Amino acid sequence: QDLRVGLVGAGKMGADHALRIHERISGARLVAVADPDLDRAQQVADTAGARAQQDPFEVIAASDVDAVVIASPGVVHEPLLLAAIERGVPVLCEKPLTPDPKSSLRVLEAEEARGRRLVQVGFMRRFDAEYAELKRLLDTGELGRPLLLHCAHRNPTAPPGFTSQMMIFDSVVHEFDATRWLLGQELTAVSVRAGHSTALAAEGLVDPQVVSIETTGGVLVDVEIFVNCGFGYQVRCEAVGERGTALIGGDRGPVLHRGGQWGGAITADFRDRFGAAFDREVQRWADAARRGEVDRAAASAWDGYAAAAACEAGVQAQASGQRTEVELVDRPDFYA
Numbered sequence: 001q002d003l004r005v006g007l008v009g010a011g012k013m014g015a016d017h018a019l020r021i022h023e024r025i026s027g028a029r030l031v032a033v034a035d036p037d038l039d040r041a042q043q044v045a046d047t048a049g050a051r052a053q054q055d056p057f058e059v060i061a062a063s064d065v066d067a068v069v070i071a072s073p074g075v076v077h078e079p080l081l082l083a084a085i086e087r088g089v090p091v092l093c094e095k096p097l098t099p100d101p102k103s104s105l106r107v108l109e110a111e112e113a114r115g116r117r118l119v120q121v122g123f124m125r126r127f128d129a130e131y132a133e134l135k136r137l138l139d140t141g142e143l144g145r146p147l148l149l150h151c152a153h154r155n156p157t158a159p160p161g162f163t164s165q166m167m168i169f170d171s172v173v174h175e176f177d178a179t180r181w182l183l184g185q186e187l188t189a190v191s192v193r194a195g196h197s198t199a200l201a202a203e204g205l206v207d208p209q210v211v212s213i214e215t216t217g218g219v220l221v222d223v224e225i226f227v228n229c230g231f232g233y234q235v236r237c238e239a240v241g242e243r244g245t246a247l248i249g250g251d252r253g254p255v256l257h258r259g260g261q262w263g264g265a266i267t268a269d270f271r272d273r274f275g276a277a278f279d280r281e282v283q284r285w286a287d288a289a290r291r292g293e294v295d296r297a298a299a300s301a302w303d304g305y306a307a308a309a310a311c312e313a314g315v316q317a318q319a320s321g322q323r324t325e326v327e328l329v330d331r332p333d334f335y336a
């Protein structure tokens with residue numbers, strides 16, 4: 001029997017997931033879409049033959065909903081997650097789990113009290129073929145002991161209202177998770193620096209910025225976060241090990257020669273660059289949910305908490321200009 005999915009949040013990501021579940025995910029179908037803007041909920045629901053509702057808690061509680069996808073803004077995730085955990089239904093929650101580590105810890109406690117792993121965080125890079133290959137190279141030791149990661153995270157333009165802090169907790173949050181996952185290490189400290197801003201950035205936005213991350217294994221990670229680069233969506237990571245380096249996110253696809261020039265195209269946004277990763281992530285989530293399990297390859301609530309702790313340190317480091325340590329509680333056995 002199909003997994004009947006309720007979707008909370010009908011924004012850009014919610015609309016993308018609705019279409020994905022309807023068109024590409026097998027063994028699952030969308031039954032309800034909730035959004036405070038009922039027209040928007042209806043539009044998205046119509047793309048997938050689902051019903052629209054305004055109240056997300058009604059969708060989470062509905063007897064015909066077996067599992068929930070949360071794609072609303074991070075600030076409203078906590079009560080939604082707690083409702084789904086209480087009902088005992090599997091949840092795929094878009095990043096961030098919650099906006100700060102204290103509220104993330106409350107989600108962890110609720111899940112542990114329920115006695116069953118139910119929450120998956122949508123860190124889709126874990127399902128990207130290139131990231132998976134980079135992880136394999138690091139895990140097998142083919143690059144030798146890892147020493148450095150050089151990352152670049154570029155967006156063509158930031159949406160209106162995007163702030164310098166969001167560059168940390170909305171964007172660099174992906175590098176926080178990817179670093180922990182690639183290296184199998186925790187993050188210990190974050191520093192943030194910036195030079196001139198691009199003229200393309202909105203008033204008050206400091207763009208680009210350079211974030212340095214330190215890890216428990218002594219690996220140093222630098223991240224260029226540039227959300228108004230103007231030319232496309234680009235995510236790169238170069239791992240430097242004792243016996244070699246590996247670069248992912250280099251430009252791929254056909255090389256065109258035309259009009260006295262040569263070159264290729266760059267993806268326009270994260271839905272193009274990571275579309276296949278999202279498909280894999282949601283398919284595996286739905287398969288596991290139908291078996292009454294969670295996908296162990298995916299990010300757990302613990303991973304969401306660890307990323308939130310790094311974001312908190314990052315935002316503090318950005319404000320103070322100081323290297324800031326990441327504070328983490330001990331990992332409960334439940335998340336071992």
Ligand code: ISE
Pocket residue numbers: 155170171174227270
């Ligand atoms: C956005 O929310 C994402 O998750 C994208 O992957 C990221 O590139 C972008 O900077 C975020 O705002």
